[in-house]
Amino acid sequence: MAGHVVASVDDIPPGTRKLVEVNGRAIVVFNLGGDFFALNNRCPHRGGGLADGIQTGLVVSKVPGDYCYSRLGEMVKCPWHGWEFDIRTGKSWCDPARLRVRQYPVTVRPGAELVEGPHVAETFPVRVENNYVVVEA
């Protein structure tokens, strides 16, 4: 796997996501409060594009009538059949042990380091003074 510079950190503010292409693969990069996560933009159920889905939270219930809503914005819901995935792990909410969306490692690197290589930003210039999102894929 090679590192690919896919965006400037400023391009994906906290709470947003961005659809990028790496080697012909569509990957959606999320920023959850400053932490970046990259998921394959293809739902493992029937292929819906996760970048078009809403981000929602986790609702759990120990017993009927008792609900806890947490992790606001940390689940992505497929725009087709509504399957939900944990953005931090790629695991599905319905069957986390067996069904997950492929996740790619992401790092934030300073431009000063990147301009030295070996990473390549194919589609935009890298400036020394900025920080960049690098996806390993």
Add this chain to the structure above:
Amino acid sequence: MNIELREPDVRQTARLKVIDVDLHPKSSVEDLKPYLSKRWWDHLQTFGARTRQGFLKGFPYPKSQPLASRRDSWPPGGGLPASDLDFMRQQYLDLYPIEYAIMNPLSPTGQGDQNDEFSAAMAVAANEFQLDGWNARDPRLLASVVVPYEDGEASRAEIRRRAGDKRFAHVLLKSRTNELLGKRRYWPIYEAAVEAGLPVGLHVFGTSGRPASNTGWPSFYIEDMTEHASCCQAQVASLILEGVFERCPDLKVVMIEAGFAWMPPLGWRMDKHWKTLKAEVPHLKRAPSDYLRQHFWVSTQPMEEAEEPDHLMDTMTWVGWDHIMFASDYPHWDFDDPLLALPPSLADKRRAMVLSENARALYRLD
């Protein structure tokens, strides 16, 4: 850098053809206005539609996604999902090898409205708009004969008006009707459909005012969805046991969006009771499952997804491979992708039957 990513596998599309028996084009009441008399347009403006449910502008149950549609199906240029032909082509009709798609408009169509005459006027308008607004612009889109099904004779008149017009594929009913569909008040629909050479498509939902379950109103949308199986079992049993197929031996019924895993056991159950209760229904000349096997077709979406894939294949064998037809339900949230939805283990011949050939035969498409 943002890109469109979903390119179907060209090796597959080169040899596959798809006939979709369930697509939901969206029109507005303004679209129908040119086809409504001033009397009915004024009525609509003054009194509105009066479906038999409590929410004037909403659904009895909250849908999983807004307007029950794929979140990526809202046209970029504005408007509702499946209201923009160009975007529908881009996202569905041209993206997949769609030969034909049968339109089943759900609303506004006047079906199930409490005012029978208004229901009949709306059906005419909905049918005209399917022709002018959709079929004339893309002949792959075949129309349904929307009928005001609570009024048998008005429905017969509308079917006769469309008889012989090859742009119409079937007569459209919904599953939640005021009475069970085998009752005689609905027989004019079946007689006229046979006379016109059209199958009857029975699409789930409808607002009859009756609870979704026969024991009252369920709490959740997931129950609303699950219950279609029991509603459709009651409708199929009623059609068979009331003798509709003895009265109309050429009638063909397509169950749309109803699933199908419930169907074979329904046949077994009816047969078991029929052996001891034949005298109650002497108008039946054959075992109930014979009528089931001969007169009913099913559509795929939403297929039951068995934990063990072989179980689904067994079920499809019991239904009959020549009576199963692909449906996408585009643009709805539970859309099935023609290239991904069918079980991977399906052999090519059966895959072709389900994706297009069974529908081609039933609807007599070239």
